[in-house]
Amino acid sequence: MATRIEALATKVVTVERAVRRRPWGRYALRYLALMLAAAVIIAPIYMTAVNALLPKQAIVAYPPKLFPSDPQWGNFPKALDQVPLARYMLNSTIQTGVIVVGQLVTSSLAAYAFAFLRFPGRSLLFIIFLSTLMVPLEVSIIPNFQTIQQLGWLDTYQALTIPFLATAFGTFLLRQHFMTIPKELRDAAAIDGYGHLRFLWSVVLPLSRPVLASLAVFAFLSAWNQYLWPLLVTNDDNMRTVQIGLAALRGREIDSFNVVMAGTLIAAMPMFAMLVFFQGQLVRGLTAGAVKR
Amino acid sequence: MAVTTGEPVPRLPLPGLVARGLTQLKNLGFGVLFLWPSILLFGAFVFYPLIKSVYLGFYESDPLGNRGDFVGFDQYRSVLAGSAFRHSLRITFQFTMYTVPPAIVLGLGLAMLANQKLPGISIFRTIFASTVATSVAVASMMWLTLLNPTTGLVTWILDQLGQPRLNLLNDPDWALVAVSLTTIWLNLGLATIVFLAGLQSIPERLYESARIDGASRLGTFLHVTLPMLSPTLLFVTVIGTILAFESFGQIHILTRGGPLDETKVIVYSIWENAFQRFDYGVASVQAVGLFILVLGLTVIQLRFLERRVFYQ
Numbered sequence: 001m002a003t004r005i006e007a008l009a010t011k012v013v014t015v016e017r018a019v020r021r022r023p024w025g026r027y028a029l030r031y032l033a034l035m036l037a038a039a040v041i042i043a044p045i046y047m048t049a050v051n052a053l054l055p056k057q058a059i060v061a062y063p064p065k066l067f068p069s070d071p072q073w074g075n076f077p078k079a080l081d082q083v084p085l086a087r088y089m090l091n092s093t094i095q096t097g098v099i100v101v102g103q104l105v106t107s108s109l110a111a112y113a114f115a116f117l118r119f120p121g122r123s124l125l126f127i128i129f130l131s132t133l134m135v136p137l138e139v140s141i142i143p144n145f146q147t148i149q150q151l152g153w154l155d156t157y158q159a160l161t162i163p164f165l166a167t168a169f170g171t172f173l174l175r176q177h178f179m180t181i182p183k184e185l186r187d188a189a190a191i192d193g194y195g196h197l198r199f200l201w202s203v204v205l206p207l208s209r210p211v212l213a214s215l216a217v218f219a220f221l222s223a224w225n226q227y228l229w230p231l232l233v234t235n236d237d238n239m240r241t242v243q244i245g246l247a248a249l250r251g252r253e254i255d256s257f258n259v260v261m262a263g264t265l266i267a268a269m270p271m272f273a274m275l276v277f278f279q280g281q282l283v284r285g286l287t288a289g290a291v292k293r
Numbered sequence: 294m295a296v297t298t299g300e301p302v303p304r305l306p307l308p309g310l311v312a313r314g315l316t317q318l319k320n321l322g323f324g325v326l327f328l329w330p331s332i333l334l335f336g337a338f339v340f341y342p343l344i345k346s347v348y349l350g351f352y353e354s355d356p357l358g359n360r361g362d363f364v365g366f367d368q369y370r371s372v373l374a375g376s377a378f379r380h381s382l383r384i385t386f387q388f389t390m391y392t393v394p395p396a397i398v399l400g401l402g403l404a405m406l407a408n409q410k411l412p413g414i415s416i417f418r419t420i421f422a423s424t425v426a427t428s429v430a431v432a433s434m435m436w437l438t439l440l441n442p443t444t445g446l447v448t449w450i451l452d453q454l455g456q457p458r459l460n461l462l463n464d465p466d467w468a469l470v471a472v473s474l475t476t477i478w479l480n481l482g483l484a485t486i487v488f489l490a491g492l493q494s495i496p497e498r499l500y501e502s503a504r505i506d507g508a509s510r511l512g513t514f515l516h517v518t519l520p521m522l523s524p525t526l527l528f529v530t531v532i533g534t535i536l537a538f539e540s541f542g543q544i545h546i547l548t549r550g551g552p553l554d555e556t557k558v559i560v561y562s563i564w565e566n567a568f569q570r571f572d573y574g575v576a577s578v579q580a581v582g583l584f585i586l587v588l589g590l591t592v593i594q595l596r597f598l599e600r601r602v603f604y605q
Contacts (some may be wrong), residue, residue: 027411034406038420041403044435044478045423047446051438063449106334109327119321125328132339134591138539138560139584140342142349142567142577147337166334196323225428227542228560232568243430247546250437257438264434268427275426279419286425286483287490 045268052076052262059258072258079263084237088245089267092224095160095241099223100216102165107215110166111174112200116186126175132168137229145232159233160241164223170215173285177211178204210284217278218285224271242267343584349577358571372578380554381562381579382586384469388558389537391473392480397529399477400484401522407485408492418489425482429542436475437462437547447474465555468548472556475543480536484529491525492518531591538587559583 051059052075053068080086114126144163153159181204189199205212230241240248246267249260275282350369353361372378407418424432439446442460451458461471495518503513519526541560544550550557550565557565559579567576 030409030411034409034411034414034417037403037406038417041423041478041481042420043446044432044439045427047439048435060444062444063452064444064446106330110331113324113327117320117324117327119317119324122324125332129331129335132335134588135339135343135584136535136539136587138541138563139580139587140339140346141563142573142580143342143345144338145568146345146573147342163334163338166331166338168335171331196327221426225430227429227545228564231545243428243542246430246434247542250434250546260434261438264431268431271426271428271431272423275423276419279422282425283422283486283490287487 048261048264051258052265054258056256056258059256075258075262076266079259079266082259083245083249083263084240085242085245085263085266087238088240088242089270091157091160091239092242094157095226095230096220096223098157098161099164100219102161103167103170103219104212104216106166107170107174108200108205108212110171111178112196112204114171114175115178115181116183116196116199116204129168129171141228141232148233153233155234155236155239157239160230160239163229167215167219170219173215174208174211177208181207210281213278213281214285217274217281220274221271221282221285346577346580346584349573350581352574354572354574356571358573361574364574368574369578369581372575373582377562378559378579378582381557381559384554384556385538385558388469388473388476388540388556389534391469392476392537393530393533395473395477396480396484396533397526400481400529401488403481403485404488404492407489421485421489422482424479425486427479427482429479430546432475432479433543433546436471436478440471440475440547462548463552465553468552468556472543472547475547476537476540479543480533484533487525487529488522491522495521534590535587538583538590559586 047064047066050065050068053071053073054065055070055072058065058070110129114122114129148154148159148163151158153162185203186199189203194203225243226241227243227247230244231247234240234244237245246264249263349360350372351363351365353364353368355361403421407414407421427435440448440461442448442458442463447461448458459467461467499517499521500513503517508516538558539560540558541564544556544558544561545564548556550561560583563576563579563583566572566579
């Protein structure tokens with residue numbers, strides 16, 4: 001028994017040595033591992049794409065089709081036709097756009113106050129800002145829902161956007177960057193007659209473009225992907241966001257799952273595009289605070 | 294400076310003080326101007342609802358969702374000690390254990406794979422990160438197809454492995470596992486991105502010295518990579534646990550809390566009580582319970598892990 005294991009071990013070592021000696025062999029192994037991992041990660045997305053392209057009869061086939069032999073591109077327009085996906089996307093775009101711009105404005109202003117203005121109570125206020133990070137949205141949904149209801153804002157863009165226009169995370173992120181801007185710059189600008197707003201607009205913000213981009217991408221991601229809150233404050237099909245509209249497809253289109261999958265892909269597209277084009281900014285936004293610098 | 298008596302008066306840098314006071318006052322004015330949008334929003338949508346949740350918990354709700362009788366802490370006692378809340382707590386902990394450790398192990402593995410210097414590695418990095426761009430609704434819809442009991446890919450894989458066919462999402466023993474699979478996949482992108490950034494922040498010279506000392510690969514991983522990565526591990530654990538405690542969308546889409554309440558996590562239970570049964574009182578107590586839990590978990594984790602965290 002022991003000898004067999006020993007023989008096997010020797011064999012493994014020999015193979016490993018042979019692989020190591022030849023660089024292409026080592027590369028091949030590494031790429032193989034990478035490709036296997038990538039295949040597992042991408043499988044759900046790939047299967048969704050395959051299902052989205054299958055004809056109606058083929059989606060109930062077993063074993064599941066791993067490749068669309070007769071791609072039905074018409075499923076995509078069908079998805080847009082059968083459910084108001086375009087309207088959902090518009091709603092999500094408006095919601096996300098307002099939140100991104102709003103967060104950039106409120107957190108730039110707040111971060112400026114925390115980084116450049118000395119006034120009594122500043123540290124306490126900053127701690128209060130940070131403490132909002134400890135309160136999950138899920139804890140406050142009931143009173144927030146009641147507030148929106150009392151304001152008569154159900155099924156409006158105000159309900160989808162206004163509660164999210166301020167961000168402690170963004171304020172913190174921008175403040176950390178603003179503090180790296182030399183104070184002398186502010187003094188010099190003051191001598192040139194720059195007020196605080198003008199200094200913020202024409203000196204601080206241009207110097208902070210990468211951080212602002214990170215915050216924008218991060219805000220886009222979290223706004224676009226919201227689920228619980230839009231579910232609560234929208235009922236009207238005209239006001240649904242794409243996430244909620246998508247989930248509602250489940251009950252709507254049971255027998256033509258290929259169209260549902262086409263809709264799912266359409267809904268996922270903006271975020272995938274975002275990832276491909278703004279990966280750097282996204283990574284910076286997501287890892288802020290994770291890595292000690 | 295007016296000195297009227299013969300007594301010498303200590304000269305104060307009065308103009309300087311006044312000027313500084315004026316600047317501070319001016320700064321305060323600008324501070325208020327710049328901060329009020331955020332303060333107003335936080336007040337209205339974070340602090341006020343937090344206090345109101347506590348307050349709503351003191352009142353029973355009538356079947357129409359109106360505020361009923363004041364019952365004080367009785368409702369807190371009955372809900373927090375009740376079997377329904379304890380059940381949802383158990384499910385939430387189970388869900389956390391099913392999702393957070395696997396996402397950490399797999400995320401670290403993927404990050405180490407993606408941290409190699411190879412041509413074309415950026416393509417793999419994008420693929421590994423791709424689930425971060427997937428929303429909870431998109432991911433749930435995708436996995437709904439994969440988990441389909443008659444035609445799904447997961448069913449097919451189980452068949453290939455010779456496992457008996459299971460309707461995972463409808464099986465009380467397996468539904469939470471199925472929801473967890475979806476969640477692990479969904480959170481893997483974030484974990485990978487964060488770990489990759491952590492790995493890249495480790496100075497190359499540490500690996501060089503390890504190599505010179507003749508450390509094995511495992512030794513290097515255990516004595517260089519892991520200690521240097523401890524802040525990142527802490528961050529991923531805390532964020533992952535909080536994310537798990539706040540999960541709702543995947544359960545709402547995949548299982549609706551069922552079968553037999555086996556996937557009814559706290560947030561789903563809050564949503565159901567508040568917005569399906571209009572029992573705001575009970576739901577508010579649960580929300581306050583969730584708040585205390587998340588707060589406590591964060592503090593405990595930070596305390597516990599901080600001792601093991603190695604900072605540069």
